[in-house]
Amino acid sequence: MPTQAHHHITSYSKDVFSSSEKMSLLMIEVDVKAIACPCLFNRCSRHEEANEKQIKIVILGDGSSGKTSISERFSKDSFNRDYNQTLGIDYYLKRINLTRSYNVTLAVNDVGGQTLGGAMLDKYIYGADIVLLVYDITNLQSFENLEDWYSTVLKYCAGRKPLFVLVGNKNDLQHLRAVKTEKHHEFAKDRDMLAYFASAKTGESIETIFRQAAAHLMHIVLPKTDTDATPILTATIVRQEPQSAMFDKPLPTPNRTRTSICSLQ
Numbered sequence: 001m002p003t004q005a006h007h008h009i010t011s012y013s014k015d016v017f018s019s020s021e022k023m024s025l026l027m028i029e030v031d032v033k034a035i036a037c038p039c040l041f042n043r044c045s046r047h048e049e050a051n052e053k054q055i056k057i058v059i060l061g062d063g064s065s066g067k068t069s070i071s072e073r074f075s076k077d078s079f080n081r082d083y084n085q086t087l088g089i090d091y092y093l094k095r096i097n098l099t100r101s102y103n104v105t106l107a108v109n110d111v112g113g114q115t116l117g118g119a120m121l122d123k124y125i126y127g128a129d130i131v132l133l134v135y136d137i138t139n140l141q142s143f144e145n146l147e148d149w150y151s152t153v154l155k156y157c158a159g160r161k162p163l164f165v166l167v168g169n170k171n172d173l174q175h176l177r178a179v180k181t182e183k184h185h186e187f188a189k190d191r192d193m194l195a196y197f198a199s200a201k202t203g204e205s206i207e208t209i210f211r212q213a214a215a216h217l218m219h220i221v222l223p224k225t226d227t228d229a230t231p232i233l234t235a236t237i238v239r240q241e242p243q244s245a246m247f248d249k250p251l252p253t254p255n256r257t258r259t260s261i262c263s264l265q
């Protein structure tokens with residue numbers, strides 16, 4: 001007999017019902033529970049839905065730092081080389097399993113980089129559980145401007161401070177790095193943030209960022225396989241041509257060979 005149902009009955013029936021009435025009430029209560037959810041355990045889909053939470057994630061940072069690319073890599077596992085400026089806000093929903101019986105729906109709000117100082121920004125930020133502050137590791141100014149993004153969020157979040165996550169994006173462009181890794185870690189440490197280097201282009205760390213941030217927020221300890229995971233990337237080895245300094249341009253198909261798996265970091 002579920003103890004919860006028993007406590008419920010005894011709390012209001014102690015002095016009012018006879019013991020046989022109490023027993024039939026108890027049976028009605030158990031029957032109602034059985035109709036509401038026949039499993040009486042924690043494993044059916046109805047229980048799982050009840051356990052489910054929606055988390056609002058807001059992605060901020062300068063224009064062209066890669067916010068849309070991160071959102072699309074995470075939600076659709078795709079990447080677009082072309083830059084289409086986000087005007088206002090774009091919205092993505094993705095449901096993930098944090099543990100076998102715990103799902104969360106991530107509502108990802110990709111805010112255009114031009115909105116800093118704009119009239120709508122406070123509405124976009126409102127109710128954020130997690131804020132990703134994104135910069136481009138090849139663009140020092142995009143890192144320096146994070147201070148403004150950070151203080152703007154604090155101004156608008158009205159005492160309900162979200163979990164902040166620092167993302168140094170475009171980590172595939174190491175040779176063009178303009179922001180020292182120590183600066184990255186220092187910024188995060190001083191503001192009590194989670195911190196990652198990522199690449200929306202290769203997919204490096206993208207899934208990990210969202211999973212770990214959601215788990216951190218929910219105080220859920222992820223399985224060891226999740227926390228230890230080194231991002232595994234499928235690499236495309238390109239035969240080096242003298243004129244292929246245009247690193248971002250795809251070479252013609254005959255020169256590209258799909259290869260084995262390699263891991264970064």
Ligand SMILES: Nc1nc2c(ncn2[C@@H]2O[C@H](COP(=O)(O)OP(=O)(O)OP(=O)(O)O)[C@@H](O)[C@H]2O)c(=O)[nH]1
Nearest residue numbers: 063064065066067068069081086113170199200201
């Ligand atoms: N090499 C490389 N390029 C990237 C990466 N992420 C984004 N880009 C490119 O950077 C450009 C800008 O990316 P977006 O995702 O549109 O940037 P955004 O921050 O959403 O820009 P706004 O809409 O102006 O706020 C695009 O051309 C992307 O293809 C990355 O990880 N590596």
